Amino acid sequence: MIVPTSTYRIQFRNGMTFDRVVKAVPCLRDLGVSHLYASPIFTAVKGSSHGYDVTNCNEIDPDLGGRQGFERLSEALKHEGMGLILDVVPNHMAASVENPWWTHVLKFGGSSRYSNYFDIDWSERLTLPVLGKAFDQALADGEIVLRPDQSTSEWHLAYFDTLLPLNPASVTSVADPADPREIANVHNAQAWRLIHWKDAASHLSYRRFFEVTGLVGLRVEEDDVFDASHALILDLVRSRQVQGLRLDHIDGLTDPTSYLRRLRKKIGPDVFLVVEKILGKAETLPFDWPVQGTTGYEFITALSNLFIEPEGAGAIGESYASIAGASSNYRQGLREAKSLMVEQNFRGETRRLIRLARSSRTDLSEDEIGKAIKEILVAFPVYRTYGQQGALDQQDAAVLQRVLVEAAQHLEHHDALDWIGSVLLDGSQPEFRARLQQLSGPIMAKAVEDTLFYRFNRLLAANEVGGDPGSDPGGIEAFHELMMERQKRQPTGLSATSTHDTKRGEDARALLYTLSEDPDDWTAAVARWRSLNARYLTDLSGRTVPEPDVEWMLYQALAGMWPGNGPDAENTTRRFTEYVEKAVREAKLATSWTNVDEAYENAVKAYAAALVSTENASFRRDLIETIGPFVAAGAVNSLSQTLIKLTAPGIPDIYQGSEASDFSLVDPDNRRRVDFERLSRTARGGREERGDDFQRRKHQMIRTVLHLRRNHPDLFEEGSYLPILAKGRRERNVVAYARCLGSLTLIVVASRIMLGDITTGTFSAGAGFWENTVLESPSINGPFTELLTGREVHQDSLGLGELLGHEPVALLMTRR
Known part of the structure; x- marks a missing residue:
């Protein structure tokens, strides 16, 4: 098995095609990436923004460039010596007439040759939750009609733009396609029946993905369904165009263990395999799963527990x-x-x-x-x-x-x-x-x-997939324990910091960790801002909107995205208000996706828009001045967590664009198309990007360590993880560890809890801050090479004044 030394996640769709990525492949290779990690590429519902609503498992989506475009991408990766990991969706497909298997089931019901492909309860007619009202009312209102297809002459039942195929035997003769009685008779003759979309929560005759009725469960536990839905996937693996698979929502399958064993048997022992699996506290992967690990949400939780200050939280x-x-x-x-x-x-x-x-x-x-x-x-x-x-x-x-x-x-x-x-x-x-x-x-x-x-908005940085924001952070000692356990159980699992499903980008989260370092200043600022912006509150029948709890959430979310908002005020307003709408609907308190309160939502969005308005100058000045120290400390956190991700047990996964910075909000904001040309200019220090020293530092760090990983893969895959303790006045402000294999030793040193101690315009606190604080490493002696700056470190005591006096992190290498 060729185990990746790093992965780079690409979100196809939304304008991201195979040919666009082909142009970026040389830049990714220069960054040091070993494997491209692609979101689903198989044909999905037309206009899909994500690709998880697959309509044809055995066709590469023409909208992305089709099979020919994929071949060009495959050749480009091969030319650069890179591999490809595909995101595969075994749990579900689109419940859409664009899906030929589903269409056949709609036509022929239980007698369809695909009726056992989907997880359907055939003790009743298949329920289709597409109506905006009860069937009888929709019929009486003339919203449901019979309509022939212009190209095939086949009859369909039409509900506005939704065309549903009919069993041919039920429409051998249509006398009056507008007659409600005839429409009702045709409807009653189908293997399915239309219901109000709101009734799906209480009655649905097929297994869906979470609450998404547009995604129907696939019965991959059946041999014929597995073979039919995996034919192209297996072909791409056998042709060696694909070197690894990422399996979406493995917990949704009836029997994940048997599925994984069958898949492993089909693809052989040499294909890299990871699963999207959210591990709870102290939970481990089942020991008999033939996989290399998870996609890494538990790693985000470990970082959260390291960078949040417990007392401040x-x-x-x-x-x-x-x-x-x-x-x-x-x-x-x-x-x-x-x-x-x-x-x-x-x-x-x-x-x-x-x-x-x-x-x-x-x-x-x-x-x-x-x-x-x-x-x-x-x-x-x-x-x-x-x-x-x-x-x-x-x-x-x-x-x-x-x-x-x-x-x-x-x-x-x-x-x-x-x-x-x-x-x-x-x-x-x-x-x-x-x-x-x-x-x-x-x-x-x-x-x-x-x-x-x-709903629970205490500290948004902790509200991440797989996290437990109700528990106290464990700090340095707990982090070391988790990493030693990770090295033992899944040294080749992915280590993520941003994904397409994270609630906010890694750099936004790193900034928001720092709020726990000065709770008094932050809570005072929120109180001040609430007073300053009280004029934007709305009275809805005696209720003040947004509520204080929602205001608390809004100011955190705004602080987290602010450094990455760019000069486009209109775009910032759109991103922020879209986030706000999603946040209050997901909370399901005053409004929700199924019971929208437009007046409430408009009031909250109006308040949010006022916060980012250029006309709200006094608040904007206060915001920028207040969060300045938090932004500086957040940048240190970002660099530290990046270095940890690159060197700790696991395979670093770089989410598209985050090699520079990622201050995104939850999807769809975090799935925006990446500007690879701008990233390239950032890496070169182009004139337009020279003002952002943080982005260049982060990019250069990633490039340096990814190439190191390519040159020394065994050190990171098999090397031991050795915690290193600091002693002295600033011991709580640093986390350090060594990766050791044979004569090769790598020492990682990263700053933490640095709010208020960063010298203006730099990312360090200066040598004096670290005075009398040293790393205790009795078994490791110099001289060392500091890989991020190229300087030599000769002292054996590893004093932090020299190591971190000018940079927030250090990466030392020595051979014994």
């Missing part, structure tokens, strides 16, 4: 509680968010579990079973367990026992809970266990990532 929490009230209780908020998912957003999936359970235990009431299932789903501390045949393994059984103990505390009667717990443990009800395991993950994801992280 606590102080910010006290101020936040004073204005947020009950919303400041993270654990209670978690329970409420998960309960919301079970009782409302995934009501239909929960009811299906109740029916399955009651079919085996008729002596238990639906109410008893429903309460037990709810408490089990709410109590899950991780995304799911993985039991299939027989009893759960030891790790999963331990998780389930914890769940049952927690669930019991919220139930008056335990008969249903005891029975459900027993069948989950022993596997005597395989379909019930499989369905519950597939449901616990979406409930966790939607409750935490897409609800609670927009």
